[in-house]
Structure formats: structure tokens, C-alpha cells
Amino acid sequence: MALVYNEIGSNKRKTVFFMAGFLIFVIGLGWVFSYAFHMYWILPLVVVFASAQTVTSYWYSDRITLAISKAHEITHENNKDLFHIVENLCITAGLPVPRIYVIEDSAPNAFATGRDPEHAVICYTTGILEKLEKKEIEGVTAHELSHVGNYDIRLMTVIVVLVGIVTLLSDWFLRFTFLGGDDDSSDSGQLGMILMLVGILLAILAPFIAMLIQLALSRNREYLADSSGTLLTRYPEGLASALEKISADTEPLEVANKATAHLFIANPLKEHKGTRRGWFSGLFETHPPVEERIKKLREM
Numbered sequence: 001m002a003l004v005y006n007e008i009g010s011n012k013r014k015t016v017f018f019m020a021g022f023l024i025f026v027i028g029l030g031w032v033f034s035y036a037f038h039m040y041w042i043l044p045l046v047v048v049f050a051s052a053q054t055v056t057s058y059w060y061s062d063r064i065t066l067a068i069s070k071a072h073e074i075t076h077e078n079n080k081d082l083f084h085i086v087e088n089l090c091i092t093a094g095l096p097v098p099r100i101y102v103i104e105d106s107a108p109n110a111f112a113t114g115r116d117p118e119h120a121v122i123c124y125t126t127g128i129l130e131k132l133e134k135k136e137i138e139g140v141t142a143h144e145l146s147h148v149g150n151y152d153i154r155l156m157t158v159i160v161v162l163v164g165i166v167t168l169l170s171d172w173f174l175r176f177t178f179l180g181g182d183d184d185s186s187d188s189g190q191l192g193m194i195l196m197l198v199g200i201l202l203a204i205l206a207p208f209i210a211m212l213i214q215l216a217l218s219r220n221r222e223y224l225a226d227s228s229g230t231l232l233t234r235y236p237e238g239l240a241s242a243l244e245k246i247s248a249d250t251e252p253l254e255v256a257n258k259a260t261a262h263l264f265i266a267n268p269l270k271e272h273k274g275t276r277r278g279w280f281s282g283l284f285e286t287h288p289p290v291e292e293r294i295k296k297l298r299e300m
Contacts, residue, residue, distance in 0.1 A: 022213050026162055029206055033173050036199040046169060058154065062113040062121055065263065069255045071101040071123050082129065085138055086122065086145075092232050093145050098122050107253040108132065108246045111263040112144040113153050120148040125253065132242055139239030142229035143265055150228060152221045156262065159214050166210040170203040212284075218262045219288040226293055230300055240297040247290040262286040 027043070034042035076083045082100065090097045098112070098120035108128035114120035122144045132140065147153060230236045246266045253268035261269055267287045 022159065022162055022210070022217075025206075025209065025213070026166060029166060029169060029202055032199050032202060033169065036196045046165060049165065057158075058115050062115065062119070062153075065111075065113050065260055066101060066121065066123065068257070068260060069103055069123065071103045073099055073101050079129070081134070082124070082137070085134070085141055089138065089142055089145055089232050093142075093149055095145060095149055096120070098145075098148060100124070102126060102129070103253075103255060105253055105255065106130070107251040107268065108249050109253050109256075109264045109266060109268050110140050110144055111260075111265065112147045113263060114148065115154055116151065117148050120153075122148075127249070127251075128246070131245060131249070135233075135235060135238040136242035136245065138233050139229065139235070139237075139242045140265060142232040143225045143239055144229075145232065146225040146228035147221070150221070150224060152225065153263075156218060156221070159217055163207075163210045163214050167207045170206045173199060173203040215262075215284060215286060218286055222265075222287055222293065223296065226297060227300070230297065236297040236300040240294045243290050243294050243297075266290060 026046070030043040030046040034040050074082075079100075086100060087097050095117050098114065098117075099122075101121055101123040103123060103125045105125045106127040107125055108131050110122065110124045110128055112120060112122050122141065124140075128140065129137070226239060229239055233239070243266060250270060252270040253264070256264065256268035258269070261267060264287075267285070
């Protein structure tokens with residue numbers, strides 16, 4: 001299991017790097033915009049607004065996601081075998097047993113949501129429960145429980161909010177600039193002009209950069225959950241086999257969309273099935289390549 005621990009350590013370091021870079025980027029963007037317009041209240045306003053949006057998402061994102069996905073809760077009597085799998089893995093992981101939801105769809109997939117382990121939900125499609133063997137469902141469940149235990153859902157909620165803030169701030173800056181901006185900015189000399197040009201460039205590129213950071217972080221968390229899940233089951237082949245079956249299935253998940261796709265264990269949209277992807281197109285993926293994930297698991 002040494003390789004598993006090495007993989008977990010590497011992924012955690014990458015997560016810290018991405019998060020720190022994202023926060024610095026957002027704060028730096030707010031500072032440049034506020035300095036370029038001599039409106040120094042912009043930066044604290046951005047921080048307050050981002051905090052407020054994060055709190056709102058923290059409390060209600062799971063309900064919104066489950067409603068969009070048309071998921072319904074099941075009880076122990078509905079599927080005793082599934083409940084026993086979840087309960088046993090929760091004991092191993094030292095986590096509270098989450099609520100279990102099901103999406104009536106034959107496309108195999110699953111995701112976890114909730115603001116913390118005490119309010120977590122694991123959601124399965126009927127397709128994944130019908131098409132996977134017990135060991136494979138255990139691998140998928142361990143992966144999703146790792147998302148819960150690692151607080152990935154909370155992290156990705158914050159990231160989504162930050163991306164929204166960057167987009168709104170960039171749009172506001174461009175509108176303000178082309179409407180005339182701050183009259184005092186013409187008196188700021190060469191430095192002010194340079195900052196204004198930098199601000200315009202950042203306003204154009206910022207949403208693109210923010211989205212790439214979000215997607216990179218999302219892909220990294222999938223690798224981490226794969227590795228952490230393996231520690232729960234001690235059987236990497238279960239998850240590897242499950243990912244093979246999920247990726248081989250060509251049916252897209254009808255209730256999924258671009259806003260929720262990153263939550264699922266594998267891309268539910270099936271947009272790139274059968275196509276060859278280069279490194280550049282890979283930057284825009286919500287999930288790392290399934291082939292790479294399977295390879296890493298089997299090396300463990």
C-alpha cells in the first residue's frame with residue numbers, strides 16, 4: 001500500500017497548490033481592478049460577496065443538486081444489500097452513514113454531495129446498481145465516501161463560487177471600462193495606464209483561467225478519491241473494473257448537465273466517447289482520463 005499513500009500525499013499537495021493559487025488569483029484580480037479605477041472598496045466588497053455566496057451554497061447546494069438530478073431517497077427496506085455495503089465501509093472509514101438516494105436512469109454512475117460527513121448523501125443510478133457486481137459497487141461506494149471524508153464537496157462548492165465571482169468581476173470591469181471608467185484614472189500617469197491595460201487583459205482572460213483551475217482541481221480530487229477509496233476496500237481491482245464498465249457504457253445520463261457533471265464518478269455526458277483527445281482538449285475535462293485512473297489503480 002506504499003504506492004497508495006504516495007498517491008494520496010501527491011494529490012493533497014496539488015490540491016493545496018491549486019487552492020492557494022486560486023485564492024491569490026481572485027484577490028489579485030480584485031486588487032488590480034480596484035487600483036486601476038481608484039475604487040479601493042472593490043476588493044473588500046468582492047471578499048464579502050464571495051463569502052456570502054459560499055455560505056448560501058454551503059447550506060443549499062446538496063438540495064439543489066438532488067432536485068436537478070431528480071433523485072429520491074431510499075430506505076433500508078428498499079435495498080438492504082446496498083445499505084449493508086455503505087454501512088460496512090462507513091465503519092471502516094470512521095464516517096457517519098450517509099443518506100442514500102437513487103436516480104431512475106439506466107446509465108451507470110454515482111456521486112456524493114453534502115456540506116460535511118454528518119449531512120452527506122451518496123446517490124446511485126439504477127443502472128449502476130443493476131450492471132455492477134458487489135465488489136465493484138463497494139469500490140464505487142468507497143470512492144464516494146472518500147469524497148465525503150476528504151470534504152471534497154465543500155471544497156468544490158467554494159471553487160464554483162470563486163469562479164462565479166471572477167466571471168462577474170471581469171464582466172463588471174469590462175463594462176465599466178468601455179462605459180468610460182473613472183475620470184481620475186487619466187491622472188494616474190504611466191503606472192495607471194499600465195494597470196488599466198493589465199486589468200483589461202485580466203478581465204478577458206480571468207474567467208478562462210478560473211475555469212481551468214476549477215477543472216484541474218476537480219480532476220485532482222478524483223485521483224485522490226480513487227487512492228483513498230482503495231485504502232477502505234483494500235481491493236483496487238473493484239473500482240478499476242467498475243470504471244471500465246461505466247466508461248464502456250455509451251448511454252449519457254439524461255439528468256446530468258455541465259453544472260453537475262464534475263460531481264459524478266465518471267463524466268456522465270459521454271461527450272468524448274470514441275474521440276481522440278489531445279493534451280489541450282484534456283484541460284477542459286471535468287474528470288481525468290478513465291484509462292489513466294484504471295492504470296494507477298492496477299499499479300496499486
